[in-house]
Structure formats: structure tokens, C-alpha cells
Amino acid sequence: MAQEVARGILPSDKFEFRRVHPENILLDEANPRLASGLGGDTQEELLRILWKEMAVDEVALSIAANGFFPEEPLLVIPKDPKENDSEDRNFIVVEGNRRLAAVMLLRSRRLREKHKATDLPDIDKESRKDLDYVPVHIYKNRKLLWTYCGFRHINGIKPWDAFSKAKYVAKVCEDYNITLKEIAEKIGDKHSTVKRLYRGYTVLEQAEKRAGFDIEDRAKNRFSFSHLYTALSYQEFQSFLGIEPETLKSNPIPKSKLEELSELMTWLYGKKSAGIEPVIRTQNPDLNTLREIIAKPAALAALRKGYALERSHEVALGDKRRFREALTSAKEELQQAKGTVTTGYSGEKDLYKTMEDIMVYSGKIQEEMEAKLK
Numbered sequence: 001m002a003q004e005v006a007r008g009i010l011p012s013d014k015f016e017f018r019r020v021h022p023e024n025i026l027l028d029e030a031n032p033r034l035a036s037g038l039g040g041d042t043q044e045e046l047l048r049i050l051w052k053e054m055a056v057d058e059v060a061l062s063i064a065a066n067g068f069f070p071e072e073p074l075l076v077i078p079k080d081p082k083e084n085d086s087e088d089r090n091f092i093v094v095e096g097n098r099r100l101a102a103v104m105l106l107r108s109r110r111l112r113e114k115h116k117a118t119d120l121p122d123i124d125k126e127s128r129k130d131l132d133y134v135p136v137h138i139y140k141n142r143k144l145l146w147t148y149c150g151f152r153h154i155n156g157i158k159p160w161d162a163f164s165k166a167k168y169v170a171k172v173c174e175d176y177n178i179t180l181k182e183i184a185e186k187i188g189d190k191h192s193t194v195k196r197l198y199r200g201y202t203v204l205e206q207a208e209k210r211a212g213f214d215i216e217d218r219a220k221n222r223f224s225f226s227h228l229y230t231a232l233s234y235q236e237f238q239s240f241l242g243i244e245p246e247t248l249k250s251n252p253i254p255k256s257k258l259e260e261l262s263e264l265m266t267w268l269y270g271k272k273s274a275g276i277e278p279v280i281r282t283q284n285p286d287l288n289t290l291r292e293i294i295a296k297p298a299a300l301a302a303l304r305k306g307y308a309l310e311r312s313h314e315v316a317l318g319d320k321r322r323f324r325e326a327l328t329s330a331k332e333e334l335q336q337a338k339g340t341v342t343t344g345y346s347g348e349k350d351l352y353k354t355m356e357d358i359m360v361y362s363g364k365i366q367e368e369m370e371a372k373l374k
Contacts, residue, residue, distance in 0.1 A: 014144050017073070019133035022103050025076060026092045030142075032164040032171070033153075034097065044114075050101040051115045060102035063131075064121050073135035074100060077142060091138065094145050095152070103131050146172045151187040154194070163225035166201035169194055180248060199248055200229025203241075203261070206251045211262040219270025219277050227268045227280055231287060236295045240264070263304075279309045292316045327365075334358075 027046040028034065033054070034046055050056050074096035093100050105117050107128055112120055123131075139145055150172065153160045160168070172178050184194040204225070207213035215223060231237045238245055241264065242257040253261050267290060270278035280286045289309055293299040299316030303309070314322055337344075345351060 015075075015137040015139045018136055018138060020076075020091060020136050021133055022100065022107065022131065024090055025074065025100055025134075025136070026079060026090055027097055027100060028092050028094055030092075031094075031097055032167040033160050046097075047101055047104060047111065048115055050098060051105070051117055054098055056098050056101045056105070057117070057120065059098050060106055060117075060120050063099070063102050064106055064123055064127070067127070067130055068099070068103065068134050070135045072096075072099070073137050075139060075145060075148070076136045077139050077145075091136065093136075094139070094142060095149060100134075103134060107131055143176050146176060146178070147186045150183060154197075155187045155189050161225070162197065162200075162229065163223060165193075166197040166204075166225060166229065169197045170201045173198060195248060196229050196233050199232050199243075199252065200225065202248075202250050202252055203232060204228060206253055206258075207261055207265050210251070211253075211258045211265065213262065213265040213269075215269075217272050219272050223269070224280075224283070227283055227287060228265075230283065231264070231268070231291070234291050236291045237264070240294045267303075279303070289313045 027043055027050070029046060034049060074093050076091035076093050076096075079090040079092055105111050105115070105120055106123055109122070112118055150168065152158050154165045154168065159165070169180070169183060172183055173180055180194050180198055183189075184192075187194070204213075204215075208215060232241075232243070235245070237243075240257075240260055242254045242260075243252050266276060267279045270276045280290060286309060293303055293309070293312050293316045296316040299312050302315045303312040307315075317325070
């Protein structure tokens with residue numbers, strides 16, 4: 001463990017500048033992106049996640065070719081703010097985990113072999129020496145960094161996934177006592193994204209604690225948090241769960257609606273242990289389809305009985321709308337067939353039989369329609 005921190009400190013109102021040995025800096029286990037259902041609570045495990053999931057190779061190759069850009073210092077905090085300001089203490093990197101991981105891998109053949117990062121180049125002795133100290137801005141605590149991290153990763157140029165954003169918004173709101181309005185103003189959010197993320201996060205927490213949902217028991221490997229927070233922005237889902245449109249608090253779902261919350265989480269994410277697949281395969285159009293279903297009692301009953309999403313949706317549409325859509329669609333398909341019959345039909349008898357069936361059905365439909373015109 002290196003004990004020396006380079007000299008030269010540039011004082012600032014919020015931070016001080018130093019060059020610190022990488023072995024004195026820890027990856028951040030509290031980073032929202034690293035805590036997005038990927039696991040990892042040791043430095044080796046965090047490094048594995050960063051290498052496997054977060055394109056550290058791109059950063060490492062850039063550093064290998066160009067060195068560590070001093071214009072992009074790591075933003076760090078003391079590991080223990082109560083410690084004396086000694087040069088050999090450890091720091092935690094709040095912003096720059098990928099860059100630190102890249103430096104760690106480039107400096108250590110053992111780590112490259114352990115994490116199968118063998119495609120990274122062996123840097124020469126001089127380049128490795130240049131990475132003995134990396135530029136950092138040292139902040140006293142995380143709270144001093146929330147506006148920068150929030151803007152950069154929620155509404156800025158380096159966006160996190162939706163779950164990481166929501167987790168960070170909740171942390172800033174609850175741990176630092178910053179209002180959602182202030183968060184939105186500070187990061188330039190003009191589309192109520194902060195409110196929607198926070199609502200989604202509080203509902204997810206309630207689903208895990210009180211409605212029997214287990215995020216690790218979801219049917220798909222990827223956790224699509226956006227399905228949930230997008231659904232909660234629609235009036236139909238709010239009514240289904242008993243949420244007031246402007247309610248933004250912990251445990252927003254009333255006790256009388258926890259069963260509905262459990263149903264919704266299963267529809268969105270499935271249940272691996274029970275062999276249940278989610279009915280939402282893609283957000284568009286499946287989420288809108290589910291939105292229409294839960295607004296119609298008969299369609300909702302069909303879904304609850306185990307009917308497929310599409311079949312339940314047909315019930316939600318009603319016969320009048322289904323007839324109009326089916327007839328319009330049939331016309332469009334036949335127009336397309338007419339335009340390609342010369343080049344697309346080569347005398348196949350089965351296709352000719354299909355056309356005969358269409359003529360029979362269209363004739364019967366026309367007869368029934370004519371009877372209602374009189």
C-alpha cells in the first residue's frame with residue numbers, strides 16, 4: 001500500500017486537489033449504478049461488475065494510449081470523515097469508478113488475468129509509473145457532490161439506467177433532506193422525470209416489503225424498472241393501485257390495494273420460482289395494452305383467469321371497436337396483396353384456396369351488414 005500522496009494542493013471552497021496513489025482509493029459500493037441489482041460488496045467483486053457490465057475496456061484502452069487526462073480528475077471523499085487529515089488514509093471514489101477500475105487493471109497483470117481482461121495491453125514501465133498517482137478532487141462528504149452527479153447522470157451527458165437514477169433521487173431526497181422540487185430545479189428537469197422516478201422507487205420498495213415481490217425472483221435477467229415508473233404515470237394504473245396523482249411519499253399504495261400491487265409486479269416482471277412469465281414483453285405496445293385492460297372489468301377478469309394479453313385486450317376493445325379495426329386491417333392487407341399479386345403469386349393452389357375462403361367470408365359479412373342497413 002503506497003503511503004505517499006503527491007504534494008501540491010489547490011484549495012477550493014468545496015474540494016482540494018491532490019494526486020493520490022490508486023491503491024489509496026476504493027471503488028464505491030454505494031454507487032447507485034453498482035447497486036442496481038448486480039450484487040457486489042467487496043472491491044474485487046465491484047471490479048468484476050465494472051469490467052463485465054460497464055465497458056471499462058473502452059476507458060482502459062484510452063488511458064493506455066493517452067495516459068490519464070488531468071482534466072478529468074476522480075471525485076473522491078474520505079473513507080471515514082472522522083479520521084485525521086493524514087496522507088495515508090483511503091478515499092472512496094464517488095465519480096469516476098470506471099476510470100479507477102481501468103487504472104487498477106492496467107497496473108496489475110494479476111487483476112487482468114483474474115477478471116479475464118487479457119485483451120488489455122501491457123503498458124510499459126514509464127506509462128505504469130505515470131499511473132502511480134492520479135488526479136483527484138477531495139470533497140468532505142457525498143452531499144457536496146449531489147448536484148453534479150444528479151445533473152451528469154440523471155439529466156446530463158452520462159445517464160445511468162432508470163433504476164440507478166431513481167435510487168439516487170431517493171437517496172438525495174431522504175438522506176440529504178432535499179425536496180424533489182429542488183432536485184428537479186438543480187438538474188434542469190422540465191419533464192417531471194424526478195417525480196416519476198421517485199414514485200416508481202417508493203412503489204418498488206413497498207412491493208418488496210409489503211406485497212411479496214422479490215426482485216431476484218423476476219423471470220427475466222434484465223430488470224426493466226422503466227416499465228414500472230412509466231406505468232405509474234398513467235391514470236389507469238394510478239386508479240388500479242389507489243394512488244393519488246400528486247402523492248409522492250413512502251408506501252404510497254393503500255393497504256387495500258396491496259394485492260393489486262402484487263398482481264401488477266407479476267404482470268410486469270413475472271415470477272421465476274413459479275414459472276410465470278411477464279405479460280409485458282416490450283414496453284411498447286404491451287404497456288398500453290395492459291393499461292386498456294385494467295380499465296375494463298371484463299378484460300381484467302379475463303387476464304386474471306389466465307387469458308393472454310392479446311386475448312384480454314380483445315375483450316377490452318369490445319365488439320364494435322374490434323369489428324372496425326379488423327375490417328380496416330383486412331382492407332389494408334388486401335390492398336397490399338393486390339399490389340403484389342403479379343410478382344408474388346406463382347399459381348400456388350393453397351393460396352388460391354385461401355382467396356376463395358376470403359371471398360366466402362367477405363360475402364357473408366357483407367350480407368349481414370346489408371341486413372342492418374335496411
